[in-house]
Amino acid sequence: MLTLLVLGTLVGLVMALVADGALAWSGAAVLVAFASLLVAAIPALVRPRRRREPEVAADGTRVFRAPVPVVAGLLVAWSMLLGVAALWAYLAVTDFDALESPGFALVTIVGALASLPDLVRLVTGRLHRWTLELGPSSVSYRGYRTDVTVPCRDLRGAAIQRRNPAGVRIDLRAAAEDIVVPITAFDVPAEQLVEEVHRARKAASGR
Structure with a gap:
């Protein structure tokens, strides 16, 4: 390349x-x-x-940007x-x-x-910078044409996806389509994003 x-x-x-x-x-x-x-x-x-530590919003939302x-x-x-x-x-x-x-x-x-x-x-604002936001009650991913927000209670976990594309697959409950976050768009390792998703899920299940 x-x-x-x-x-x-x-x-x-x-x-x-x-x-x-x-x-x-x-x-x-x-x-x-x-x-x-x-x-x-x-x-x-x-x-x-x-x-590295992500940007943290006033409500505790942890934000990773491309x-x-x-x-x-x-x-x-x-x-x-x-x-x-x-x-x-x-x-x-x-x-x-x-x-x-x-x-x-x-x-x-x-x-x-x-x-x-x-x-x-x-x-028109519908083409997005790659961003993953992990908040107290919801997780949002925006990237290119994708813009999806799901409640933290719908998270089942996350795992590293090796190809097509390489990144992090966020596993959602029920019939919802999983979210795939391409790791090439971010400057942190995939392992950190997986840990962040698990943290958000555990925090939501503990409330």
């Missing part, structure tokens, strides 16, 4: 230096996009996760790639021969169009 991001950054750098006009601008945007993804990937994939570099890096990369797609779509209409790789440009444009619903969700 990191190798691909480095290669993408180098390709963007070469495009920005060698090309001219619109292609040079698109190269600069590709450079910024892949560099931003590298910034996001370091805390998500490379830096070791360490136990690190700012992860969220900001992804947003900057997304905005740059949307800009590249718009520029390449313009070139496809006005000067098709200027596109060095029409096939790749088409894939990029289609991908950008497919992400437009998420752009609407972002603008």
Whole structure:
């Protein structure tokens, strides 16, 4: 993954230096996009996760949030790639021969169009920063398109999930769908999140 991001950054750098006009601008945007993804990937994939105290609200709710570099890096990369797609779509209409790789440009444009619903969700507040809140009476998880809150009494426990995605699976009672918290979005180990869920469940059952 990191190798691909480095290669993408180098390709963007070469495009920005060698090309001219619109292609040079698109190269600069590709450079910024892949560099931003590298910034996001370091805390998500490379830096070791360490136990740390979460933010604690006035009512005792313990809040874990995705690190700012992860969220900001992804947003900057997304905005740059949307800009590249718009520029390449313009070139496809006005000067098709200027596109060095029409096939790749088409894939990029289609991908950008497919992400437009998420752009609407972002603008309307329905695309979320990954956040896990463990309160006295309820547990909330928000991340990407997911926004779910359940009473602590509905918690059965939690366990580490090794793949698809790797993270923490919060087991809920009855027929409710379990909550899966991707660990790559957080800077604490999965073991700590499991312990926090168990603590919230025990606190709720003791009341």
